[in-house]
Amino acid sequence: MHTSLSTLVEEANRYLNVTKIADYCPNGLQVQGRSQVRRIVSGVTASQALLDAAVRAEADAILVHHGYFWKNEAPCIVGIKQRRLKTLLNNDISLLAYHLPLDVHPEVGNNVQLARLLGLIVEGPLEPDNPRSVGLLGSLKAAVTPSEFQRRIQQVLGREPLMIDAEKSIRRIAWCTGAAQGYIEQAVAAGVDAYLTGEASEPSVHIARESGLSFFAAGHHATERYGVQALGDYLARHFDIEHLFIDCPNPV
Structure with a gap:
């Protein structure tokens, strides 16, 4: 089964009540990929390691707690940020991120x-x-x-x-x-x-x-490994799509 990206984002935003919560970053769809979603990969942070694992898993969308575009973050698309965004865009994978709404x-x-x-x-x-x-x-x-x-x-x-x-x-x-x-x-x-x-x-x-x-x-x-897993499971049940959590260990 699959669902449209717009429908997936709309439901996640509604479920987490994102419009009512002020935050330090944009919540919801941060990078737009293909229009249909059949497999979500979730993880704590949208690191390069997670992005590469999601590409190998043939994900249509990545769901994280720590995404991009934080308040006071440098706006230039260079270095690490350029490589991360290039991975998403080249593979037509969407990035959804929810910070305080998921806390x-x-x-x-x-x-x-x-x-x-x-x-x-x-x-x-x-x-x-x-x-x-x-x-x-x-x-x-x-x-x-x-x-x-x-x-x-x-x-x-x-x-x-x-x-x-x-x-x-x-x-x-x-x-x-x-x-x-x-x-x-x-x-x-x-x-x-x-x-x-x-x-x-x-x-x-x-x-x-x-x-x-x-x-x-x-x-x-x-x-903070468990909220994004629970959200991914909720969306998978709601839309009858696949969900895979990938843990990229971090000692901090």
Whole structure:
């Protein structure tokens, strides 16, 4: 089976409610390819490695979380950007990218997908008064030690997270995938036992230690592999087309 590119993009935009979410990049169709889509390849970032894998997989469209044309990005089509766009255009492959809409979505979003995998109970947004709040607040069914939670993350994501151990059990938790270490102060204000994100920075370590909060940095790439897979699966079911997720490992 196949569907038109325009119909695919229209449904993805509607499902993710892209017109209601301000972002740092364009969401939706970033590069136009062939008019009919029968196979989607999804991945976290539209890197050259993913593009080359999608060409080998004979994809009609590529679906990613991290696409192109970011705010304040240099506009010149040279170097890495030229090679990436040339690959897409020469092979008539479309690129669809969804950033914040894919982080916040209540069904296929990165944060709810990570919660499902780690057994976290979603209770609400980390910043209830912020309409652009991305992080979530919730709990575990039963209290665990920081080391036990670290092992759970490692088993699920396939990598050992950086951990700051507050040496107290974890029941209440806040989390936000990707480069969201800056939300640690909101987590402290929420009174949780732990904060989980993708990346760490030097100040976040001190904040965790001085506030008695356990902190976990499990990898930007590792924590954001699941929303794009769920979105790709949704579109494949909706249009009866093929979907293949390709993971291009990234240690960050």
